[in-house]
Amino acid sequence: GCFLLTQVTIPSSVKSIGSDSFKGCRSLVDISIPSSVTMINKNMFCKCKSLTQITIPSSVTSIEDNAFSECSSLAQITIPSSVTSIGKDAFNSCQSLTQIVIPSSVTSIGSGAFRNCISLTHIMIPSSVAVIDSYAFNRCSSLVEFSFPPLIKSINDGLFCYCTSLRHVSIPSSVSSIGTHAFINCTSLEQIE
Numbered sequence: 001g002c003f004l005l006t007q008v009t010i011p012s013s014v015k016s017i018g019s020d021s022f023k024g025c026r027s028l029v030d031i032s033i034p035s036s037v038t039m040i041n042k043n044m045f046c047k048c049k050s051l052t053q054i055t056i057p058s059s060v061t062s063i064e065d066n067a068f069s070e071c072s073s074l075a076q077i078t079i080p081s082s083v084t085s086i087g088k089d090a091f092n093s094c095q096s097l098t099q100i101v102i103p104s105s106v107t108s109i110g111s112g113a114f115r116n117c118i119s120l121t122h123i124m125i126p127s128s129v130a131v132i133d134s135y136a137f138n139r140c141s142s143l144v145e146f147s148f149p150p151l152i153k154s155i156n157d158g159l160f161c162y163c164t165s166l167r168h169v170s171i172p173s174s175v176s177s178i179g180t181h182a183f184i185n186c187t188s189l190e191q192i193e
Contacts, residue, residue, distance in 0.1 A: 001023070001025070003026055017044060019042040040064060047070045049072050054074070063079070065087040066088070072093060098121055108132075109133065113136045120140045127150055135157065157180045169193070
């Protein structure tokens with residue numbers, strides 16, 4: 001809640017940064033995370049509305065719940081190949097985010113992870129991902145196409161709810177169930193393979 005804070009430099013001696021550390025620092029534009037940090041904790045940058053880009057160091061293995069939630073100016077983020085999980089609502093309402101590449105080290109994407117990312121047009125899901133939780137792409141109204149990785153066994157509830165630009169979806173033979181409201185109000189959907 002340090003509303004006027006614009007820049008932070010964290011020294012390499014820092015090993016961990018706790019939950020909610022920079023939550024609500026709505027003027028924060030630039031921050032450098034040292035390579036000694038291994039986790040982006042819960043709510044760490046939640047509601048940092050002026051943060052435009054961030055590079056996560058290769059030491060980080062997990063992006064926790066709501067880590068970048070409501071960072072509405074965040075247009076660019078690099079996720080290193082050290083990250084294995086993306087938590088619940090991790091990038092919820094990052095409305096300026098247009099595309100994101102998820103590295104092949106990631107095995108799970110939490111519920112609502114990219115919910116309300118209304119500018120997200122493209123997302124690459126690697127074959128390593130075995131679980132995509134409910135509502136992960138809910139209201140991603142600019143998302144045009146999506147291909148599920150081959151390890152996915154179920155399409156969870158509300159996964160593409162209100163993805164009004166979604167036209168093409170490719171579902172692998174590994175999928176055995178499609179959850180409630182998975183494709184509700186996907187008004188542009190033309191093809192499901």
